[in-house]
């Protein structure tokens with residue numbers, strides 16, 4: 001088959017002006033930490049140091065919570081919804097104006113392809129702020145009573161896979177409802193959250209309404225355990241989610257947890273194969289598989305197994321892995337050395353347990369953290385690669401014969417975040433959707449996000465919903 005060769009098409013990084021070091025954003029201003037500690041954030045594609053970032057200790061978290069409390073009591077909660085909306089609309093428009101810069105910054109710090117940060121992450125960030133701006137003056141019509149009240153100060157901790165988008169999921173509904181926030185971005189991807197702090201300044205957001213404290217797990221712990229916050233919103237691993245649930249259990253804090261997943265993507269024999277293959281690829285190789293709702297378990301009906309697998313292998317051979325800033329890149333860098341080690345380890349376990357590993361011929365850059373798109377076949381439900389979240393570009397393939405068996409296998413997981421169904425029959429889609437224990441069920445598509453639809457899990461995928469009208473509930477005292 002003749003192969004089309006792509007010339008490099010790198011997006012310029014000159015639109016981003018990185019500072020050498022970044023302070024904490026507390027009470028509307030950037031400043032140092034009390035004890036002067038700092039860490040470096042690197043580009044996972046090249047291991048180049050991008051900037052030095054301040055590490056917030058407990059005293060800094062305390063200052064941030066105090067600033068948020070003051071802003072909550074004196075400014076934000078007292079402001080009419082239509083006035084709060086103006087700020088959110090302004091933030092949304094500035095995100096759009098600075099979209100290219102934010103996309104480049106996100107790809108630099110996270111390693112994700114520019115095509116994704118430009119076409120998915122950043123437009124969705126703006127969409128979330130626009131959407132929740134629209135709710136700010138209509139909360140009495142949201143179905144939570146005539147005058148729903150905010151909770152107070154929200155402590156929010158987010159992961160590294162969609163840094164700015166997770167920030168938007170957290171901050172937009174919180175502010176719309178009248179809460180103020182202290183947010184901690186992940187330690188490997190703090191830069192777009194710090195750019196967002198500048199956007200808050202640009203939008204003239206009253207000081208203290210949004211505070212950004214950077215740091216690692218200890219900073220996150222200091223935040224969620226701070227007695228001065230009323231609400232904890234966490235997205236990340238199930239393990240840390242459980243620790244947070246335990247820490248918050250004896251308190252009055254309202255908690256939402258958005259944790260891991262091991263989603264089944266179920267392909268029936270009547271599905272259009274080419275379309276399903278695109279959905280499988282999007283399901284697990286989008287964002288290098290660093291997606292909590294990734295379709296990491298492919299369930300294929302036995303009768304079309306050979307056809308689907310042959311087509312999937314052909315498609316994988318066309319994926320281009322490399323420079324995240326190249327507009328032709330499909331698969332970028334793994335976010336960190338630690339995550340790469342985890343993906344490698346679980347892949348080795350997959351082989352050792354008897355599954356068959358396959359990757360297309362794929363040259364990996366020498367510098368940086370890389371893992372080729374990988375498929376495991378011959379996977380049984382007992383294998384660790386069928387049960388544990390790999391959080392990388394690794395697909396485990398299983399088969400089924402009947403719809404009932406598909407449901408049984410799809411639900412055979414401690415998680416329950418998402419699922420996909422591929423079939424021509426509407427009745428089968430509805431039959432499956434009513435039986436799959438997953439917060440989101442996509443039909444003939446995968447990884448589709450929209451600010452108007454709620455997102456969240458069952459079982460060990462967490463509790464609470466983000467997005468849509470449902471997402472307001474997490475930030476209202478109802």
Ligand code: NAD
Nearest residue numbers: 158159185186216217220221236237240258259260292391
């Ligand atoms: P993590 O749970 O360790 O970190 C997520 C966030 O929580 C980060 O900001 C981190 O600094 C913070 N944190 C860590 N320990 C904390 C503590 N004790 N208290 C409060 N905050 C704390 O997740 P990770 O290291 O980013 O990734 C590990 C695994 O988590 C992944 O392999 C994947 O399984 C899962 N994950 C899930 C999602 C998701 O969207 N559901 C996103 C990222 C990672």
